[in-house]
Amino acid sequence: MLDDVNTTAPQGGADAAASSLALRFTQVKSLLQKEFGDTAFRSWIQPVDATRFSGGVLELSVPTRFVRDWVKSHYADRIRSLWQQNFGPIARVDLIISARKETVAAEPAHTVSSYAETPVANQNTAVVEDLSSPLDPRFTFANFVIGRSNELACNAAKAVAAGTSRLNPLFLQGGVGLGKTHLMQAVAHAVRAQDPSRKVAYMSAEKFMYQFVKALRAKDTMSFKTALRGIDILMVDDIQFICGKDQTQEEFIHTFNALIDQGKQIIVSADKSPAELDGLGERLRSRLGMGLVAAIQQTTPELRLEILRAKCTMLGRNVAEDVLEFLAQRIASNVRELEGALNRLIAHAELAGRALNVDTAADVLQDLLRAHERRVSVEDIQKKVAEHYGIRMADMHSPRRARPVARPRQVAMYLCKALTSHSLPEIGRKFGGRDHTTIIHGVRKVEELMAQDAALRDDVDQLKRAISG
Ligand code: ADP
Numbered sequence: 001m002l003d004d005v006n007t008t009a010p011q012g013g014a015d016a017a018a019s020s021l022a023l024r025f026t027q028v029k030s031l032l033q034k035e036f037g038d039t040a041f042r043s044w045i046q047p048v049d050a051t052r053f054s055g056g057v058l059e060l061s062v063p064t065r066f067v068r069d070w071v072k073s074h075y076a077d078r079i080r081s082l083w084q085q086n087f088g089p090i091a092r093v094d095l096i097i098s099a100r101k102e103t104v105a106a107e108p109a110h111t112v113s114s115y116a117e118t119p120v121a122n123q124n125t126a127v128v129e130d131l132s133s134p135l136d137p138r139f140t141f142a143n144f145v146i147g148r149s150n151e152l153a154c155n156a157a158k159a160v161a162a163g164t165s166r167l168n169p170l171f172l173q174g175g176v177g178l179g180k181t182h183l184m185q186a187v188a189h190a191v192r193a194q195d196p197s198r199k200v201a202y203m204s205a206e207k208f209m210y211q212f213v214k215a216l217r218a219k220d221t222m223s224f225k226t227a228l229r230g231i232d233i234l235m236v237d238d239i240q241f242i243c244g245k246d247q248t249q250e251e252f253i254h255t256f257n258a259l260i261d262q263g264k265q266i267i268v269s270a271d272k273s274p275a276e277l278d279g280l281g282e283r284l285r286s287r288l289g290m291g292l293v294a295a296i297q298q299t300t301p302e303l304r305l306e307i308l309r310a311k312c313t314m315l316g317r318n319v320a321e322d323v324l325e326f327l328a329q330r331i332a333s334n335v336r337e338l339e340g341a342l343n344r345l346i347a348h349a350e351l352a353g354r355a356l357n358v359d360t361a362a363d364v365l366q367d368l369l370r371a372h373e374r375r376v377s378v379e380d381i382q383k384k385v386a387e388h389y390g391i392r393m394a395d396m397h398s399p400r401r402a403r404p405v406a407r408p409r410q411v412a413m414y415l416c417k418a419l420t421s422h423s424l425p426e427i428g429r430k431f432g433g434r435d436h437t438t439i440i441h442g443v444r445k446v447e448e449l450m451a452q453d454a455a456l457r458d459d460v461d462q463l464k465r466a467i468s469g
C-alpha cells in the first residue's frame, strides 16, 4: 500500500497532514543538501516545496519552468529513492510550476517594447548601440558543444535568451577559455534574431569602465546612465576587472539595481564565483549571487573530442580520428588552446606539406604538450598525499571526518589551491562534491597548523617537491 500523507498524519486534519508532508520533505531536502552540496542546494533544491502526497504520487512545486526541467532531470530520481528509503513506497514524483510564485516574480517580464517606446530610450538608441561591443559571428548556440561541464551554463543561457526564465542576474563563472564569452554572445545573437526590438548590450567590464570614466570626464554621466537603463539585456563580460575599482562598482550597482527593478535581464561573467572574487564590495557581491551562479567546469576528454570534431566540420577539414583523440587527451587546459592547437596543426601540415597524423601533431605541438605535462592535476595531488599518509584514495572523496583522514585531506586541499589553477568550487567537486567553503576552511586550517607545527610544514614541503617534480 502506498501511504498518503494525508491519511496517515497523526491528527488526521488537513493542517496536520500538510505539516507532516512539509516535515518529511524537509528531511529529504536536507539529505539532498548533504549529497549535492550547498551551491546546488541553494539553486535547485531550496526553491522546491512539497504540495501533496497522494496515491503514491509526491507532488512538488517549483518556481519556474527552468527549475522544473533541471530538477526533473537531475534530482527527481534521487528524491524518489530518498523518499522511499525514509517514508516507504512511492510511485512517482510530479513537478508543477507554482502559480503563486510565478506571479510574485513575474514583474514586467521580458516583454519587448515597453521600454523601446519611451522617448528616453529612443533618444539614446545610438548610445546603446555604441555601448555594445561587436559580436563574433561564430559564437552562437549552434556552434556551442554541450557536455557535462557546461550543460548548466548553456541551458541557463538558452533559457535567458528565450525569455522563459527569471535567472536574474545570470552569473557565468568559469576559468579562462571555457566558453563564457561564447555563451554570452550566443544569447545576444539569439535575442537579436528572435526579436530585433529587444535591446541587447554586450560589453567587456573594461569597456564598461572606460565608458564610465569617459562620461565622468565629460561631466555627462547622465546620458551614460540613461543609455544603460534603456537596455533590455545587459551583459558585462569578465567583471573580475571591475573588482577593486570602487567608483565603477558603485555605478555598476546603481545601474544593475535599476535594471533589475525594471525587470530587465543581466548577465555577467567572471573567472571566479561571487564569493571568491576579491575586492568586490559586499553589496555587489550579494546582488550578483541572487540569481543563478552557473559554473562552467574544466572540460572532459569526451567534450574536447566533440569540440574538435565540430571545429573540423566547421572548417570543412577531414582530420583522422586518432589525431583528434590525441589532441583531446593531451590538451586539457581549455577550449581556446585546444582550438589553437588544431588550427596550428592544420596550417603547419598544409604549409610544410606534411601528413596530418599523430607524429606530425606530436612534433608540431611539442612546446604546448610539454607545458601540459608539467601541469599538476588534483588527482595527482590526492594520490601523492594519500600515499604519503597511508590512507586510501577513496578517503579523499568520502564524507568521513575522523582526523586521521580529515587532516591529510585538508593537506591535499591546501596543495590543490597552491599548485593548481582550479577554482575552489572545482576543487570542492573533486573532493567528493564538497562546498567551496569547506575547501577554504581546510586551506586555512593547514596554513594555521603550518605556522605552529614544524613537522607538518616539512610534510607539506616534501609533498610539494614530490608533486611539482
Ligand atoms: P572565455 O570567455 O571563457 O575565456 P571563450 O568563450 O572566449 O572563453 O571561448 C574560447 C574559445 O573556445 C572560443 O573560440 C569558443 O568558441 C570556444 N569554445 C569554448 N567552449 C566551447 C564549446 N563548448 N563548444 C564550442 N566552442 C567552444
Ligand code: MG
Residues within 6 Å of the ligand: 180, 181, 182, 237, 238
Ligand atoms: Mg571571455
